[in-house]
Amino acid sequence: MDLNTVVDVRDARRHEPWRPGDAWLGGGTYLFSEPQPRVRRLVDLSRIGWTPVRELPDGSVEIAGTCTIAQLSRFGRTLDAPAAPLIEQCCRAFLASFKIWNMATVGGNLCNALPAGPMISLTAALDGVCLLRAQDGALRRVRAADFVTGAGRKDLAEGELLRSVTIPARSLGSRTAFRQASLYGLGRSGALVVGALDPLDGSLAVTVTAATVRPFRFWFALPPGRSGLRRAIDSAVAGRDWFDDIHGLPAWRRHMAFHLAEQVRHELTRDGVR
Known part of the structure; x- marks a missing residue:
């Protein structure tokens, strides 16, 4: 869908002050699915260069907010951990075509906060922790189970960004x-x-x-x-x-x-x- 209220698109690598009408653009599968009359400028995360998903030295797994469902699925199939099959099961719980799989992001699914969001199910069930970054660079952490507070509601301040979700090794x-x-x-x-x-x-x-x-x-x-x-x-x-x-x-x-x-x-x- 054309967003006819958008007048500018900014690369997220170029820091500029956040202003009313700004919106983060990840995969855009939700953003472009219906009118967004309040959005005036898109802040594009597609070239920010974060590693999509990686296993950390302590055995935990860090999933970037920009990781696509396809990337997470491929990683889950190679992960040597008892809970690894759950990653693919939740990826398959998407009502989505392969086109969506290759564009939709883990961060976008969490931030949309729709009750049926399977990335919410995955990260909450495995006691994941969301890393949030404010416009001034300040970081805070919120359990994934507490990040979504209602249908379409989440613990995210204006201009704040979901940087990653970390799944503990024990989970x-x-x-x-x-x-x-x-x-x-x-x-x-x-x-x-x-x-x-x-x-x-x-x-x-x-x-x-x-x-x-x-x-x-x-x-x-x-x-x-x-x-x-x-x-x-x-x-x-x-x-x-x-x-x-x-x-x-x-x-x-x-x-x-x-x-x-x-x-x-x-x-x-x-x-x-x-």
Whole structure:
């Protein structure tokens, strides 16, 4: 779509003061999908030169905000870690063609903060940490599970940039289980649940996304039973937190979240046998 309100495009490598009407341009798959009447200038990140994704010396993985889904998918297929299959599963959860895969970015998916964003699911489930950079160069870190605060809302100040997301080595060492539900065979996720079992202390994390307006990550020092897991989800997710749109009613999303969470719990713990 033509953005007929845009009057200028600036290379992000050339620092200039941020001004009203500016917007970061990563892959642009969302930005050019609908009118953006408030946008006057695009700040283009495409030539900024960040390494898309890399394994750090401590075993953690750093994913640049500009990393495309295709680049992350290729990296995930070569990563030697128990949680590596989850990367491909979340990449495949996109309702997107290969064209989108080669343009859409991890940072863009997070910053759009749509409930069905699978990069939100991936990074929240693996306890990722977002590195945010302000216009004056100041850096701050926010857990991926806390970065998205609602449907279309995120913890991002005016002009602030999502530089990267780091996945801890310990999370990558977890056994994971993935479940996704949609109203249609190739439809947008209506509920997506990921479980991660820590091999060191036996703790279990269950993360619910797509069904809710923001990620909900539940951590258990010891894996709960079926009723314990259900109580934890029911007590934390209020009625207004279940997402409501054409891709699923709140009651259906709630039912599927409970159903998929129980499947994930059972797969990883077999009711206590790990």
